[in-house]
Amino acid sequence: MSERGSKRGKGPDLRRRLLFARSMARNPRQVGAVWPTGRRAVRDLLDLSDLSRAGLVLEFGVGTGVYTEEILARIPAEARLLAFEVDRRISAAVARSIPDPRLTVVPESAEVAEKYLAGEGGRERADFIVSSLPFTTLPEPVGRNVLDLAQRVLAPEGAFLVLQYSRNIEPELRVRFASVRRTVSPLNLPPAFLFRCMAPLPARTSRR
Numbered sequence: 001m002s003e004r005g006s007k008r009g010k011g012p013d014l015r016r017r018l019l020f021a022r023s024m025a026r027n028p029r030q031v032g033a034v035w036p037t038g039r040r041a042v043r044d045l046l047d048l049s050d051l052s053r054a055g056l057v058l059e060f061g062v063g064t065g066v067y068t069e070e071i072l073a074r075i076p077a078e079a080r081l082l083a084f085e086v087d088r089r090i091s092a093a094v095a096r097s098i099p100d101p102r103l104t105v106v107p108e109s110a111e112v113a114e115k116y117l118a119g120e121g122g123r124e125r126a127d128f129i130v131s132s133l134p135f136t137t138l139p140e141p142v143g144r145n146v147l148d149l150a151q152r153v154l155a156p157e158g159a160f161l162v163l164q165y166s167r168n169i170e171p172e173l174r175v176r177f178a179s180v181r182r183t184v185s186p187l188n189l190p191p192a193f194l195f196r197c198m199a200p201l202p203a204r205t206s207r208r
């Protein structure tokens with residue numbers, strides 16, 4: 001864990017937690033978790049890579065912002081974080097309460113991330129993508145679109161970091177990335193599966 005990462009972290013504020021709980025009550029399949037991820041699991045996930053060398057990071061599923069804060073604590077001063085969250089109340093609250101010039105909170109689905117990338121046709125590539133989207137409860141096309149997008153926009157040397165509460169997603173990761181490492185964050189409630197996916201396969205030759 002980075003020095004900066006270890007010094008921050010009082011955790012998401014009460015308002016953001018409340019908005020998260022309301023969002024869960026309104027739309028449980030979209031939120032997919034009763035509690036925000038524990039800070040320990042967030043750190044375990046981010047420890048799978050070295051974010052201190054990041055230029056561009058994408059975050060999918062901001063929620064309370066617990067990942068957002070930890071990512072910002074680890075990336076360089078000149079890096080950028082584009083964070084996608086479909087719940088507009090949540091995205092507005094996070095944008096307001098984390099006034100960091102490196103952060104842009106986008107109140108849209110992660111599926112459209114490409115349109116926020118620089119270069120003709122969004123040709124810029126992300127060094128890291130961090131996702132806590134609930135792939136097992138999201139509508140199947142949404143999950144598939146997000147995974148296809150991650151495969152397309154991840155830099156060749158980049159890493160796609162995914163936290164899940166089951167291993168269901170693993171085959172979908174393995175057809176898109178040549179290297180998939182799985183580990184567990186045992187102290188999270190419930191214990192979380194962590195995946196680090198690297199070396200995106202060319203879309204047309206994915207191992208299906």
Ligand SMILES: C[S@@+](CC[C@H](N)C(=O)[O-])C[C@H]1O[C@@H](n2cnc3c(N)ncnc32)[C@H](O)[C@@H]1O
Nearest residue numbers: 033036037061062063064084085086109110132
């Ligand atoms: C399991 S929660 C995790 C939230 C957060 N990372 C945390 O632990 O506090 C998933 C979040 O993803 C958001 N979400 C669901 N579908 C999304 C999509 N297609 N694009 C962006 N965010 C999405 C939900 O609104 C919810 O806030």
